Amino acid sequence: MRTTVGIIGAGPAGLLLARLLRGAGIDTVVLEARDRAYVEQRQRAGILEQGTVDALRAAGAGARMDREGLRHDGIELRFDRRRHRVDFPALTGGRSVMVYAQTEVCKDLIALQLAEGGPLLFGAEALAVEDADTGRPRVRFRHRGREDVLECDYVAGCDGFRGVSRTAVPAGVAQVFERTYPFAWLGILADVPPSHHELVYARHDRGFALLSMRTPSVSRLYLQVPEGTKPEEWSDADIWRELERRFETDDDWTLRRGPVTRKSVTSMRSHVHEPMRYGRLFLAGDAAHIVPPTGAKGLNLAVGDVVTLARALAHEKETGSAALLDAYSATCLRRVWQAERFSHDMTGLLHRAPDATPFEDRLQLARLERLTTSRAAETDLAEAYTGFPLD
Ligand code: FAD
Ligand code: DHB
Numbered sequence: 001m002r003t004t005v006g007i008i009g010a011g012p013a014g015l016l017l018a019r020l021l022r023g024a025g026i027d028t029v030v031l032e033a034r035d036r037a038y039v040e041q042r043q044r045a046g047i048l049e050q051g052t053v054d055a056l057r058a059a060g061a062g063a064r065m066d067r068e069g070l071r072h073d074g075i076e077l078r079f080d081r082r083r084h085r086v087d088f089p090a091l092t093g094g095r096s097v098m099v100y101a102q103t104e105v106c107k108d109l110i111a112l113q114l115a116e117g118g119p120l121l122f123g124a125e126a127l128a129v130e131d132a133d134t135g136r137p138r139v140r141f142r143h144r145g146r147e148d149v150l151e152c153d154y155v156a157g158c159d160g161f162r163g164v165s166r167t168a169v170p171a172g173v174a175q176v177f178e179r180t181y182p183f184a185w186l187g188i189l190a191d192v193p194p195s196h197h198e199l200v201y202a203r204h205d206r207g208f209a210l211l212s213m214r215t216p217s218v219s220r221l222y223l224q225v226p227e228g229t230k231p232e233e234w235s236d237a238d239i240w241r242e243l244e245r246r247f248e249t250d251d252d253w254t255l256r257r258g259p260v261t262r263k264s265v266t267s268m269r270s271h272v273h274e275p276m277r278y279g280r281l282f283l284a285g286d287a288a289h290i291v292p293p294t295g296a297k298g299l300n301l302a303v304g305d306v307v308t309l310a311r312a313l314a315h316e317k318e319t320g321s322a323a324l325l326d327a328y329s330a331t332c333l334r335r336v337w338q339a340e341r342f343s344h345d346m347t348g349l350l351h352r353a354p355d356a357t358p359f360e361d362r363l364q365l366a367r368l369e370r371l372t373t374s375r376a377a378e379t380d381l382a383e384a385y386t387g388f389p390l391d
Contacts, residue, residue, distance in 0.1 A: 003029040006139045006152035008126040013285030013302040014158035015109035018117055019059045020310035028118045031141050033125040045102040046212050047296035049387030052303045053098050061108050069100035078202040081250045084372040091382035101214050129155050129168035133279035160286040169278040181268040182354050185222045192258025194219045202246050208351045209246035224351050231263040268292040275329040282309055289336050291343035301339050305332050335388050342384040
């Protein structure tokens, strides 16, 4: 099998890249290890930055998002039983975010790819990227029990944090920057209308809690739990009681309960793999970097990477110049590190470390207090949350 750009992984990064390259007249083959139903049901991100929304629209993948997505003009910070709203458009010159689940983004892109795009093979697991530093890189993969080879001009490693692409970069070339956290998120989906019309990020002595949503009738909620927690350790009743405690306010706000349809635990990690390119292999999305979920940056970073990569490949095709491809890693990493910084800061601002001292608790509250009293501090948060522009 042969193609111009071999794409490993059909998450948001791989799917959008395939779509963008089709628009530029560049052929692709997408290899995805899992089956279609799995990829379409995997519960993950929910918040799209303005730039992500714009990119999906420009790729012709925004129709259902524009009908069903929920535009959000702010978030609420909750601490000390108080509530503070951050107004995005007022602080950023009109920017906002969109609530539209990653599952739906993937469904839309898969439908388009199958209808109009190049091959998208489900159940096709990449085993290795070979000869990445030559003019003829190859992906060895297994599909329906048979081993095969995809010969490419370029390989895009969009296979997430646990993929194989990254392992093709020799240890002496790669530099990894990493940090783990001693807590995780227990997330639920519940068939109940959200208890607030915007997201609520709560800092509490018992730990962080987040109220989010998927649709006007489906809530998504998260609780900070110790690292290593298993979902079955928490009954539904225990989860609702703990959420109520952490969201408690001095006014008459109440949390609506409903049937829990899904429960899972996500660990938290910061990770950057530099450079994001090795020869003709380009890493994009979670394959190259992970952020802790506080701040909702992961999917948005993946979109930023593939927009940059598609532009660079199209430029090379049109002009013969590899200048943008050569700049790919550095261009992406500037934005990646801003998102790493923001996600790390938001995590530190809102979570309670198991060994937090009273002094650190007071500092955390002082930082939150500062956000509610300084327009400069609040603007900094609003700009980062709604997204850093692409270079
Ligand atoms: P992935 O979505 O991981 O896709 C990689 C794909 O590659 C997968 O389909 C996988 O099956 C496939 N694959 C892996 N190995 C192979 C192989 N060897 N061969 C072939 N295919 C392979 N981000 C946000 O922006 N906003 C949010 O609100 C947000 N909330 C989150 C909440 C949670 C609970 C979690 C877990 C994450 C959240 N994120 C959020 C992060 C976001 O989900 C990820 O950053 C995003 O999925 C990255 O997309 P990707 O395409 O790079 O990788
Ligand atoms: C969601 C996830 C996040 O990490 C976040 O900061 C906001 C919302 C969500 O899944 O809805």
